[in-house]
Amino acid sequence: MIPDDLRARLQRHGQAHLQTALEQLAEPEHAKLLRELERIDLAELQSLHARRTQKDALPPRERIEPLPYPTIEEDAGEAFIDVGEDAFDAGKVAFLIVAGGQGTRLGCNDPKGMFPIGPISKKPLFQIHAEKVLALNRRYIARFPLLVMTSPATDATTRLFFKRRNFYRLPPQDVWFFCQGTMPAVDLESGRMLLEAPDRPCLSPNGHGGTIIGLRDSGILNRLDERGIRTIYYFQVDNPLVNLADALFVGRHHLANAEVSSKVLPKTGPKEKVGNFLLVDGRCSMIEYSDLPDDWANERDEAGQLKFWAGNPAIHLFDVEFLRKITAEADRLPWHLARKKVPYLDEAGQLVQPETENALKFERFIFDILTQAERWTVLATPRDDEFAPVKNKDGVDSPATAQAMMIAQATRWLHQAGVEVADGVKVEISPLFALDAEDVMDKLRKATTITRDTYFK
Ligand code: UTP
Numbered sequence: 001m002i003p004d005d006l007r008a009r010l011q012r013h014g015q016a017h018l019q020t021a022l023e024q025l026a027e028p029e030h031a032k033l034l035r036e037l038e039r040i041d042l043a044e045l046q047s048l049h050a051r052r053t054q055k056d057a058l059p060p061r062e063r064i065e066p067l068p069y070p071t072i073e074e075d076a077g078e079a080f081i082d083v084g085e086d087a088f089d090a091g092k093v094a095f096l097i098v099a100g101g102q103g104t105r106l107g108c109n110d111p112k113g114m115f116p117i118g119p120i121s122k123k124p125l126f127q128i129h130a131e132k133v134l135a136l137n138r139r140y141i142a143r144f145p146l147l148v149m150t151s152p153a154t155d156a157t158t159r160l161f162f163k164r165r166n167f168y169r170l171p172p173q174d175v176w177f178f179c180q181g182t183m184p185a186v187d188l189e190s191g192r193m194l195l196e197a198p199d200r201p202c203l204s205p206n207g208h209g210g211t212i213i214g215l216r217d218s219g220i221l222n223r224l225d226e227r228g229i230r231t232i233y234y235f236q237v238d239n240p241l242v243n244l245a246d247a248l249f250v251g252r253h254h255l256a257n258a259e260v261s262s263k264v265l266p267k268t269g270p271k272e273k274v275g276n277f278l279l280v281d282g283r284c285s286m287i288e289y290s291d292l293p294d295d296w297a298n299e300r301d302e303a304g305q306l307k308f309w310a311g312n313p314a315i316h317l318f319d320v321e322f323l324r325k326i327t328a329e330a331d332r333l334p335w336h337l338a339r340k341k342v343p344y345l346d347e348a349g350q351l352v353q354p355e356t357e358n359a360l361k362f363e364r365f366i367f368d369i370l371t372q373a374e375r376w377t378v379l380a381t382p383r384d385d386e387f388a389p390v391k392n393k394d395g396v397d398s399p400a401t402a403q404a405m406m407i408a409q410a411t412r413w414l415h416q417a418g419v420e421v422a423d424g425v426k427v428e429i430s431p432l433f434a435l436d437a438e439d440v441m442d443k444l445r446k447a448t449t450i451t452r453d454t455y456f457k
Contacts, residue, residue, distance in 0.1 A: 006037060013042035014049075014191050017347075021195060029199035036201055040184055040193075048335055048362055049191035056291050056336065064296075065279040066307040067264065070378050077248060084251030087231065091142035094229050095133050095244055098366075099126075099158060099237035100151030100180045100205040104340065105392050106238075106399075111154035113237040114161055117390060119403040120428040120455040125237055125390070126161065130168035130175075131431040132244045137170070139245070139435070145227070146170060148177045149214055151205035155179045178218035180210035183335075183362040185342045194344035194359060202342050202359070208236075208314075209364025212323055212330035224320050230254075232323070234316040234366070240402055241388040241409065242315055245435040249379050250317065259322035259373040260284070263315040263381045267306060270297035273397075275312035275367055277378065284376045286312060286367035288336070310378070312367065313387040326372045333369065335362040385409060410456070413437040420449040430457040 002010075002022050010018050022033055072080070087093055103112035113126035123131075126148075133146045150158045159177055162168070167175050182203035184193045194202040211234070215221050224232070231250065235242040253261035262284070264277050271294070275286045289297075292308065299307040342359035346352050370376065381387070388402035410429040411421045416437045421427050433456040434440045440456075 002034070006034070009042050010037070013046040015042055015045075015193055017192055021198065025199055033199045033201075036203075040201075045184060045186060045193070046191060048337065049186050049360060052188070052337060052360055056288075056334070058287065058291060058293070059280050061296065063281050065282075066299075067277045067279060067284070067310040067378065069309070070264070070380050072248075072252075072379075080248045080251035080255060082251065083254050084247030084249065085140075087250050087254055088136065088140045088142065088247060091140070091144060091227075092229055093231045093233055093250060094145040094147055094224055094227075095129075096147040096149065096211070096232050096234045097126075097129055097237050098149045098208045098211060098234070100149050100154055100208070100210065101237075102151075102153050102204065103238075106390065107393050111150070111158050111161070111237075112390070113148075113154075113158060115390065115399065117240050117399060117402060117406075118428055118455075119407050119426055120453055121430065121457070123430075124161075125240055126158075127165070127168050128240050128431060129235075129237070129242075129244075130162075130170055132242075132435065134168060134170055135431045135435050136245060143171060143174050145174045145176055145224070145229070147215075147220060147232070148175065149180055149208075149211055150177055151180045151210075152182055152203065153205060176218075176220055176223065178214050178220055180214040181206045185340070185359045185361050187344075188339060188358055188360055191360075194342060196344060198345065198349065202344055204340075204342075204361050205363075207336070207363025208366045209330070209333050209368060211366055212327055212369065215323060216327045221320060221324050230320055232318040232320060234314075234318055236314045236389070238390040239313065239315075239387060240390070241386050241405060242313075243381075243386050243436070252377050252379065253317045253319075256375060256377045258317070258375045258377045259319045260370055261317040261377040261379065262370070263313050263386060264310040264378045265313050265381055265383045265387055266309050267311040268383075270294075270306055270308075272311055275314075276308050277310035277312060278308055280371065283371045284373065284378065285371050286365075288365075310380075313381065313383075313389075314366075315381075315386065316366070322373065326369055329372055330364075330369065333364045336365060337362060384412075413440045414444070414450070417441040417444045418447040419444055420447075422449055422451045425450055426453040428455045430455070433457055 099113045114124050116122040183206045185202040196202045273289050338361045339357040341354045388405040389397045390402045391397040410427040417440045
């Protein structure tokens with residue numbers, strides 16, 4: 001039985017094919033699909049599909065200014081570090097990995113966090129992040145919660161992966177998983193919802209913007225309050241270089257009483273595929289590379305530098321109270337449309353693997369909340385030390401480029417400790433050995449040369 005009002009809505013919003021799908025199902029599959037469809041906003045889906053050929057509306061250029069380059073006086077830097085260390089000492093920071101994406105460009109079937117990225121150790125991304133948190137627990141004699149956002153696509157596998165590996169020696173009660181929401185994928189041309197099984201629509205994770213609602217609905221915002229934790233250190237699972245030990249970043253955020261703080265990095269070129277930090281009406285905002293008009297992207301100042309220089313490595317600090325304040329707003333964040341290849345069941349019930357983009361997916365982006373922040377800080381960071389995204393199978397932003405950057409960072413840290421690395425030799429440093437160059441200097445004081453591949457663990 002299809003309730004009359006659902007039947008009417010399916011017809012009104014261009015989804016009449018789902019009536020047929022429902023009619024062909026026996027129980028309990030019929031009830032299952034019915035439940036899924038009841039919770040989908042069909043009118044919203046229809047209007048999103050109608051926008052497929054439009055670009056996201058941008059504010060006019062007059063309202064936009066480039067982000068001024070953030071500089072820090074040396075004396076101030078020391079004060080920031082002190083405050084940041086106090087926050088770490090008091091265990092008042094939680095770390096959040098967003099790991100709900102499907103990693104389609106990398107093309108692995110498992111969650112991306114399971115990818116063996118360690119150049120020598122082959123440690124998975126999840127392990128590298130978890131060990132950074134474990135190393136911080138040891139450094140500060142504290143217990144920092146590690147929050148892991150999954151999606152229905154990655155949830156069960158991710159939880160099992162951590163469990164089987166004993167949570168990489170983090171206290172299991174300090175690893176908090178939560179699952180983000182989903183959005184249906186629709187056929188690019190017709191806007192009809194695609195099915196991945198007779199009783200199941202193709203649902204994809206609703207973007208990293210799903211973090212805020214996920215944090216609220218999972219009860220994690222309350223748990224953080226109970227532990228007196230004010231700050232969430234947010235980063236992406238696919239960046240093995242992220243520096244989680246940055247006391248200056250945390251201290252500056254706290255001293256400014258900021259609601260959001262973000263790392264920014266100078267872009268490699270006008271159209272580098274990263275989001276662009278800029279000011280809209282004086283507020284910190286972000287425009288995706290694909291939305292930044294070419295003429296803006298190419299604007300230069302008198303010194304010949306790009307005006308829109310500030311790229312987004314997706315490393316943020318969020319004030320927990322701020323997140324709570326904007327949860328209502330997070331439900332209204334804009335949807336961004338992406339054309340993707342999505343396998344689906346055709347009318348004969350056969351699974352089709354499309355060769356070209358056949359579907360629209362809808363995602364919310366975490367950085368759309370930036371403009372809500374009344375107080376925010378940004379901190380420029382050198383790319384070589386903090387940003388090695390693993391996006392593609394090969395070429396740019398691939399495992400090969402990320403591993404090369406990990407090796408280069410380890411080589412620099414060793415060099416600072418007086419240790420030379422012979423040409424062509426690979427070195428890798430476990431987070432449990434060192435979180436930064438100072439740690440390496442504390443451990444290795446002998447001037448030597450490393451002549452074969454070495455893993456410092
Ligand atoms: P990307 O946008 O690069 O997507 O995610 P992806 O899923 O990793 O890869 P593609 O686009 O399918 O190839 C950036 C970060 O945001 C997380 C990802 O897990 C990654 O850490 N993310 C993305 C989510 O947690 N949820 C989402 O819905 C989307």
